[in-house]
Amino acid sequence: MKQITFAPRHHQLTNINTWTPDSQWLVFDVRPSGASFTGATIERVNVETGEVETIYTATQGAHVGVVTVHPTEEKYVFIHGPQNPDERWQYDFHHRQGVIVQNARASNLDALDITEPYTPGALRGGSHVHVFSPDGDKVSFTYNDHVLHERDPGLDLRNVGVAVPFGPVTPAGNHPREYAGSHWCVLVSRTTPAPAPGSDEINRAYEEGWVGNGRLAFIGDTLALSGEKVPELFIVDLPTDEQGWKQAGEAPLAGTPDMMPSPPAGVQQRRLTFTHSRRYPGLVSVPRHWVRSNPQGTEIAFLMRDDAGVVQLWLIAAEGGEPRQLTHNATDIQSAFNWHPSGAALGFVLENRLALCDSATGAIVFLTDDNPTHQPSADAVVFSPDGKKIAWMAPAAGFRQLWLANTGR
Template sequence: MKQITFAPRHHQLTNINTWTPDSRWLAFDVRPSGASFSGETIERVNVETGEVEVLYRAAHGAHVGVVTVNPRKAQYVFIHGPENPDAAWQYDFHHRRGVVLENALAHNLDAMDITPPFTPGALRGGSHVHVFSPDGEWVSFTYNDHVLHARDPMLDLRNVGVALPFGPVSPPCRHPREYAGQYWCALVSRTTAQPTPGSDEISRAYEEGWVGEDGYRKPDGSVQRRALAFIGDTRSVAGEKIPELFIVDLPSDVADWKRAGDEPLEGTETTMPAPPAGVIQRRLTFTHHRPWPGLATTPRHWVRSNPQGNAIAFLMRDEKGVAQLWMISPNGGDAKQLTSGEGGVASAFNWHPGGKWLGFIQNGCVVLCDVVTGAITPLTPSHSPSGDAVVFSPDGKYVAWMAQKDGFQQLWTVETGH
């Protein structure tokens, strides 16, 4: 394994899309940990030479982080906190935005409008963990709502949204914290503060992932071009929170994204923005009966589809309570357990671009897991890697992760052999 950063400071990888398309550079931020948000720069390092470049530097008291790369070109997107923060408006889940960087020019991804009447295509709060679709055209994100948070924080339910290149969106900007954005944004998940026990209703949607390089094939042979899988918090009959796996099929037509469903796209003063017409939310797992019900939330992970689009991987505990990898079709059905044993899975994970292996941390090692047999191949000796990110290069030849060295989180790579 090879250490590729050495500066006496922290280096933070996002959980996916951290490599440039040519597999030569890794993008990162300089937060001291994934839970903090105090970094001022977005940077990248050449994995061959160790050369580091600053791509973006925040100003006016703002902070930035959680950068991902467009899989098709040198374009970056990341979380940007508010400039000139004050007692009334500081960095928070509902006070942040996406920024797209290309050719050294930065533009807001999403627009913000918190003054009624609200603007369709604009958000009313904070977007975060922005991930380009496999074709580099759309961007998924998770979302928290300022308008409902100000009314009652319990109403500010996390949701999943999509930013589409159908903008720009320019609200009237009647509040000093409002701004325009380059993309049209819409929420695609549907949540409720009090899910009916035993139903498919959810109170939170999060940790999403795009399904397939080109979508997935439905039972009738048709192809769903774009879809997102995510974790949704259901309630058991006894009222316990149980995370389950969900999927949303997304329309391809621009007109569909600008047409409201049964509630306003932009939301109201008392309701969350609603999905456009044609967005279909469907539950994939039904685990309330299991001894350890629900998807595992420790370690934190994001659900991931293989490139072929016929398998979605997620973590769920086995009969001994150990987090293991499972897979299920985007069409639903029975989930298949892939890994077993006391080692389990100790990190977020990703698919190798070839679709034949998954990479993650097990027993302190970066490992490859054969998705047919479940066989584990360690790529590194046991050390103390971070569980936040294990990310393959687009050419599949390398995998990158984070580990402490001399008190600072550094970036490392190793050859995959594939």
């Protein structure tokens, strides 16, 4: 175990894809906490030498954060807040965008069009946590809608979207806050403000993860017959060609003044878990986690309580079926998790230590001690692409620093 950043400031890792493809650099932002959004730079640190480089610096009062890396290129994507924010337009869930930086050049990922007629392929609000697909061709994100938020914040439901390289998309620019984007963007989840209790309807789609290159899994909030919120696991199959991404279904891709943007034709979400009758129903919200598929795209991992109420790691086939409880720990898993690039293990925080879990047997090997002054953050536990190292955040001298351990794999 070694500390790799030492500057007297905070360092924030995203929950996945924080390494450059050569496993030499970790990318991060400098938010003072995961909940705030006041950092001005995207940076990277060499894990061998400790050298720090700035990838991007925001200007005109904007802030940036939540950076991830392309799987095979030195290409970075992150959240960018509004430039020249004012009382009517400042950073919020529905006021943010994705920006890609490659070779020191920045470009907007998603276009924005908030005036009728809305532009297909553009968004009408804010995108968040941008993650490249395993082949680097597409980018997933979560989304909130400015148009519906202005009408009634209760209609601005969190959804999941995908950006594909079939742009550029250039709105007419009828509002000073509109802009063009390099990618064609659509939503792929379907939500409704009032799900029918006991049904597969959801009012929130979030914490998505790629399943191979052609599917996305995510958490969707259903309602039990009692009216209680129960987060369940869902999956969508994505279009396979440009025509499929651009073909509207029964509702407009760009939405209407009364309706959220709709998925392309043929994109249907399918429910994978049915936990309403369990003693502890639903995927857990604490710790916050993102559902993750193994590299082979055959199994999806998520966190759920066992019958004793302990947060455990569970696996389910991407095609569906009964979930399999992988871990049988005495205490809760404490963090988000990720798969080792081989698919043979997963990493997370357990008993205030970094743990490596065998994906077949659930056997646990600890990679760090239980020093209470260096307790790992729950936000991110991320393997290097070569599988030899694992990174996380922990405090040191009053600041959140980046730490590293060898996996032995």
